[in-house]
Amino acid sequence: MQRDIGKPLFDLVLLVTSAAAFALSTTLRNVEIVGDLSASFFPKLISGLIFLLVIPCLIKDIREWRATGDGSPASQGAGSARNVAQWGLIIVLAAGYILIFEAFGYIPSTALFTFFCIIGLAVISGTWRQLSAMAQLKSVLLAAVFAVTLAVAVFYVFTELFEIPLPD
Amino acid sequence: MISSYLDGLEMVLQWGTLLAIAGGTLLGIVMGALPGLTSAMAVALLLPVTFGMPPVMGIGMMLGALCGAGASGSIPAILLNIPGTPSSVATTFDGFPMAQKGEAGRALGLAIVASFFGGVASMVILSLLAPPIAEFALRFGAAEYFSLSIFGLVIIASVAGKSLLKGLIAGLIGFFVSTIGTDPITGVDRFTFGQLSLLTGVNLLPVLIGLFAVAQVLKDAFEYDPHQRMQDSGHRIDIARPRFIETLRHWKAIVAGVASGSIVGPVPGAGGSIASLVAYDQTRRFSRSPEKFGTGHAPGIVSVESANNALLGGALIPTLALGIPGEAATAVLLGGLMIQGVTPGPLLFDGQSGTVYGIFVAYLVANVFMLLTMCLGIKLFIRVLMVPRKQLLAAILVFCFIGVYGVDGDVFNLFLMLGFGILGYFLNRYQFGTAPVILGLILGPIAESNLRRGLQAFEGDWTPFFTRPISVTFLVIAVGLLALTLWQNHRSNRRPQTASGNEA
Numbered sequence: 001m002q003r004d005i006g007k008p009l010f011d012l013v014l015l016v017t018s019a020a021a022f023a024l025s026t027t028l029r030n031v032e033i034v035g036d037l038s039a040s041f042f043p044k045l046i047s048g049l050i051f052l053l054v055i056p057c058l059i060k061d062i063r064e065w066r067a068t069g070d071g072s073p074a075s076q077g078a079g080s081a082r083n084v085a086q087w088g089l090i091i092v093l094a095a096g097y098i099l100i101f102e103a104f105g106y107i108p109s110t111a112l113f114t115f116f117c118i119i120g121l122a123v124i125s126g127t128w129r130q131l132s133a134m135a136q137l138k139s140v141l142l143a144a145v146f147a148v149t150l151a152v153a154v155f156y157v158f159t160e161l162f163e164i165p166l167p168d
Numbered sequence: 169m170i171s172s173y174l175d176g177l178e179m180v181l182q183w184g185t186l187l188a189i190a191g192g193t194l195l196g197i198v199m200g201a202l203p204g205l206t207s208a209m210a211v212a213l214l215l216p217v218t219f220g221m222p223p224v225m226g227i228g229m230m231l232g233a234l235c236g237a238g239a240s241g242s243i244p245a246i247l248l249n250i251p252g253t254p255s256s257v258a259t260t261f262d263g264f265p266m267a268q269k270g271e272a273g274r275a276l277g278l279a280i281v282a283s284f285f286g287g288v289a290s291m292v293i294l295s296l297l298a299p300p301i302a303e304f305a306l307r308f309g310a311a312e313y314f315s316l317s318i319f320g321l322v323i324i325a326s327v328a329g330k331s332l333l334k335g336l337i338a339g340l341i342g343f344f345v346s347t348i349g350t351d352p353i354t355g356v357d358r359f360t361f362g363q364l365s366l367l368t369g370v371n372l373l374p375v376l377i378g379l380f381a382v383a384q385v386l387k388d389a390f391e392y393d394p395h396q397r398m399q400d401s402g403h404r405i406d407i408a409r410p411r412f413i414e415t416l417r418h419w420k421a422i423v424a425g426v427a428s429g430s431i432v433g434p435v436p437g438a439g440g441s442i443a444s445l446v447a448y449d450q451t452r453r454f455s456r457s458p459e460k461f462g463t464g465h466a467p468g469i470v471s472v473e474s475a476n477n478a479l480l481g482g483a484l485i486p487t488l489a490l491g492i493p494g495e496a497a498t499a500v501l502l503g504g505l506m507i508q509g510v511t512p513g514p515l516l517f518d519g520q521s522g523t524v525y526g527i528f529v530a531y532l533v534a535n536v537f538m539l540l541t542m543c544l545g546i547k548l549f550i551r552v553l554m555v556p557r558k559q560l561l562a563a564i565l566v567f568c569f570i571g572v573y574g575v576d577g578d579v580f581n582l583f584l585m586l587g588f589g590i591l592g593y594f595l596n597r598y599q600f601g602t603a604p605v606i607l608g609l610i611l612g613p614i615a616e617s618n619l620r621r622g623l624q625a626f627e628g629d630w631t632p633f634f635t636r637p638i639s640v641t642f643l644v645i646a647v648g649l650l651a652l653t654l655w656q657n658h659r660s661n662r663r664p665q666t667a668s669g670n671e672a
Contacts, residue, residue: 043359050337121389
């Protein structure tokens with residue numbers, strides 16, 4: 001079996017979040033209606049249940065993690081630094097895209113997002129280093145053409161065909 | 169009934185609706201053909217596009233996507249030995265060996281026609297079974313709706329995740345998210361933190377797209393490996409001619425496929441891979457030449473592919489009649505229906521029967537489009553398999569963003585979508601599953617409002633929830649299912665220990 005600390009860590013995050021949600025639920029305003037439950041009844045019940053159900057999961061996952069031993073290789077699912085970097089790149093670019101979406105306008109922000117996604121994945125995955133200078137230049141040009149074409153095409157399809165307003 | 173069908177036919181036989189169904193089918197075929205991209209993702213991506221459409225047009229488009237994705241998973245399964253969707257796993261058993269023999273076109277032709285027959289047969293079953301179930305459900309009051317929603321939540325949590333506990337946790341997460349916003353009875357703000365966008369509750373669309381599309385893109389980005397090479401059958405095909413006569417010759421395999429799909433489909437969480445494997449197993453069991461299975465035997469392909477598309481019709485029965493989806497893709501479809509303003513359940517059949525029969529006809533038309541598109545465009549779809557992953561991932565994300573932003577122009581929803589994408593990624597990775605979250609989000613408000621309405625009506629008395637026959641039946645089945653799942657988990661946990669004990 002292979003080690004993956006992520007499993008018990010995720011359980012722990014759920015445990016802490018459900019405890020916080022329960023605490024927040026107790027602060028909800030109470031409005032009395034005859035025969036009715038309070039507005040905080042379900043949030044308290046659900047967060048409490050999540051807290052209780054996560055505990056056995058956490059214990060089981062910690063046991064499994066400990067049972068695999070220190071010498072075991074990292075789980076395939078846990079992934080290498082490269083996998084994590086690819087995953088992180090998408091999240092960072094997506095967050096950046098949301099932030100500049102309205103300020104820069106739809107076409108420039110989408111083109112930039114798409115371009116950096118393509119080039120970023122090529123760089124992190126290692127294919128970029130294997131390319132000659134000429135091939136790198138070609139890749140950049142192709143990525144730029146794809147990014148701009150996609151942004152413009154999607155903009156016109158959505159604004160003209162579906163009449164959905166997008167930031168200019 | 170005939171007049172309802174004619175009303176439905178009138179709604180579907182319009183250029184706009186037909187184009188929408190054709191477009192949805194095309195997108196579904198492309199998504200289903202690409203390994204790793206799911207039919208649920210195809211429907212999630214279509215949700216924003218269908219937003220402004222009339223219900224039958226929008227739902228027809230989504231059904232087209234489901235239908236196309238169900239059938240096109242066979243393309244990579246046959247040509248590359250890689251199932252495009254989980255339900256196409258069994259297609260590789262005979263499809264790939266047949267392609268290796270130089271008969272890739274025959275294998276695809278059989279798969280396409282079998283999918284068509286499976287889809288049409290399941291549409292007939294759906295239209296026969298859904299209305300009486302919905303009519304029965306008209307007797308439901310607040311207590312019954314509360315019990316039904318608890319039943320739905322428990323049943324999908326029990327089978328969707330790898331473990332019962334994790335499935336339940338995922339369902340409860342969705343339930344908790346559904347409590348965010350203004351309490352509908354007392355008007356108290358719950359967890360809005362002053363954010364105006366949350367006053368009316370968490371918007372379903374960013375959650376659906378986040379959990380089913382963004383989470384999948386994050387998984388693909390994590391696993392992205394440009395050096396990965398696919399095993400190819402080595403045989404190119406020009407056109408996959410539909411093989412009606414040859415497929416009909418294997419009518420027993422079609423019957424096995426349709427029966428498996430229609431029986432497994434309505435069972436929440438059972439999924440396509442189970443239906444297709446059951447169909448394959450039954451066909452082999454009753455075959456006169458079981459030894460030929462796995463070597464490129466036509467009935468193997470026919471049974472699996474007819475089961476795949478029959479499954480959708482089966483899964484639509486509880487989705488439309490009771491508002492309880494059969495699996496992830498129909499859960500997203502259910503969300504889509506609600507965004508369209510169509511509330512699935514018995515009242516849908518009572519008040520909007522034209523729309524319901526329009527949906528039935530649209531499903532039939534989607535199957536016809538699937539047949540035509542797959543036959544004519546097979547070469548194009550094979551080329552889609554060669555599109556570089558990094559371009560595809562970027563393009564899918566762009567569609568996710570534009571789809572969510574386009575609905576109400578609220579940037580907050582984009583952050584919400586990204587957040588749920590990250591949550592969905594971890595839920596999938598650690599075997600909690602994302603389908604129960606959607607179920608919790610959809611069924612949570614039904615459970616809460618009906619329990620509270622019921623308690624007000626019964627003046628705070630809980631006993632009617634446990635004494636009314638239909639209500640108590642749902643609760644007993646839910647508890648029974650929980651107990652059964654726990655017992656099965658206990659048995660499967662003990663088996664490896666016993667085995668290792670014997671070895672020692």
